[in-house]
Amino acid sequence: MVASRRAAMLELAILGLLQDSPMHGYELRKRLTGVLGAFRVVSYGSLYPCLRTLEHRAWISTSGDSATGRRTKITYELTAEGKEHFQAVLDRAGPTAWEDDSFDVHFAFFGRASRDARLRILEGRRSRLEQRLDAARTEAKERRERADAYTAELHRHGLEREEREIRWLSELIETERTAYSNADRTIDTSAPPDTD
Known part of the structure; x- marks a missing residue:
């Protein structure tokens, strides 16, 4: 399950990056490191199979x-179906989107997510962390007497x-x-009033 979640996050990241412009594999790998973080470097051994899967799905x-005179450089570009799928994944994001291994990827593309999806993910992530924090505090109290100074720190x-x-x-x-409530209060004064 963890492997399939990682594959899904890699797919989401690739589709999100290709929203901006087509890219070669090398450039895509570099940009993925920026999105996924330096500690989750994407190998070519996982990138190219994922790209083939996305192409097979017509995304x-x-x-x-x-033109380089050497090997043919392959450029990857998002299709209309790929754009729709990317948006659908962002907008229907559920509990897996607030886990440690996928929150950052969803957050990297928040600008393209609906307000409801952003709030759902942020609130879910906060709730998950609050649960984890409560459990960690309880565990820390139980271990306090047994831990050395460095472990306690x-x-x-x-x-x-x-x-x-x-x-x-x-x-x-x-x-x-706040942004949502302010947008609700904004009235469009540029349109002429209805006189009928």
């Missing part, structure tokens, strides 16, 4: 460029990291809600 298309650092992310998520949620 991307390929074209060759032999490591646990404290982990708790602070979770608390920081929860505060950050709360700020993002408030910003989303």
Whole structure:
């Protein structure tokens, strides 16, 4: 299941990056490292099979460029079906979208997600972290007497990291809600009044 979730996140990241422009495999791999983070480097051994799968599903298309005089460079481009699928995945994101291994990928493409999807993911992530933080605090109390100073410090650092992310998520949620409520109050004054 973890492998299939990773494959789904790689697919989402590829489709999201190809929204901007077509890319060669090397460029795509470089950009994926930026989206997925330096600690999740994508190997060519996982990138190209994923690209073939996306092409087989008709979510991307390929074209060759032999202008370099060497091997043909293949360019990958998003299809209309790929754009629709990408948007559908973003908008129907559920509990897997707020897990550690997929939240960052969804967040990287938040600008293309609906407001409802953004709020659902942010609130789900915050809820998941609050549960984890409560469990970690309980565990830390139980282990406090048995832990050496360094282990205790490591646990404290982990708790602070979770608390920081929860505060950050709360700020993002408030910003989303404020922007939405302000948009509801905005009246379009550019249209002439209806005189009928």
